[in-house]
Amino acid sequence: MVQALPQYSEQIDKLSLHVEIAGKINRIIRESGLRELGQLEQDLVFGDAGMKDVIKFLTTKEDATRENKLRLLMILAAIYPEKFEGERGLNIMKLARLPQDDMNAVNNMRLLAGGSDTKKRSTGAFSLKFDIHKKKRAARKDRTGEEETTWQLSRFYPMIEELIDKLNKGELSKDEYPCMNEPSPTFHGTSQSTPVHQVPAHSMRSRRTATWARPRNSDDGYSSSDSILRHASSDFKKMGQRIFVFIVGGATRSELRVCHKLTSKLQREVILGSSSLDDPPQFITLNQM
Structure with a gap:
């Protein structure tokens, strides 16, 4: 009798659809080797993998898609820009078998990260530092927390x-x-209190509320979304x-x-x-x- 209920049949159909979609996604991930590739990309960013690991992947995974190889080399170029200078860079590109447009993208990523010459010249107050000079060559630091440790490939x-x-x-x-x-003393944190002996700053502009935000009732008898805007x-x-x-x-x-x-x-x-x-x-x- 329970199985004959319309609600039960509808829920079973939805569940079957979700299981089918999840199965197709898992099959694509498995056939494309995305789990292994994602692990390698994440290890590169956090300094747990290096040039040898990328060369091994390109050698053993020749059937990897162009998009996956391009993304991998762009990450590598951002962390190891000097590896793509001169003949070494050409050899990596040949190993990956990427077209010229993709090679341009990787080379431009190397220039954004800064090569060896750029590192020597980049001094001053506005120099960009991406923590790529450490021995571990990690572009990110590991964090401890509930959200970051929920999924295996969510460290980035x-x-x-x-x-x-x-x-x-x-x-x-x-x-x-x-x-x-220089920031004011109350700049950091959430404290907004004003000392008693100080007069709060007075704005020369009057603060007006837009007319569209005024509360009004909708035709269906329920309050409109204006109340939500007021609470927000x-x-x-x-x-x-x-x-x-x-x-x-x-x-x-x-x-x-x-x-x-x-x-x-x-x-x-x-x-x-x-x-x-x-x-x-x-x-x-x-x-x-």
């Missing part, structure tokens, strides 16, 4: 997360990220000072997700701006130019 995180966290704690290097003006606005008022981040050259969706996550974690609204929002194909296309 955008660098912007570490920078924002250091900024919130007041530990961001002033040599690499100089300030035009009041939640932001309880937070600390906002953090504005602007990335020149393009941001990714993972960096956008990090800003959303840190807004709740730090209790400070993190606002991300960029010259563009790029996905992987767009990023590769730009590097091929």
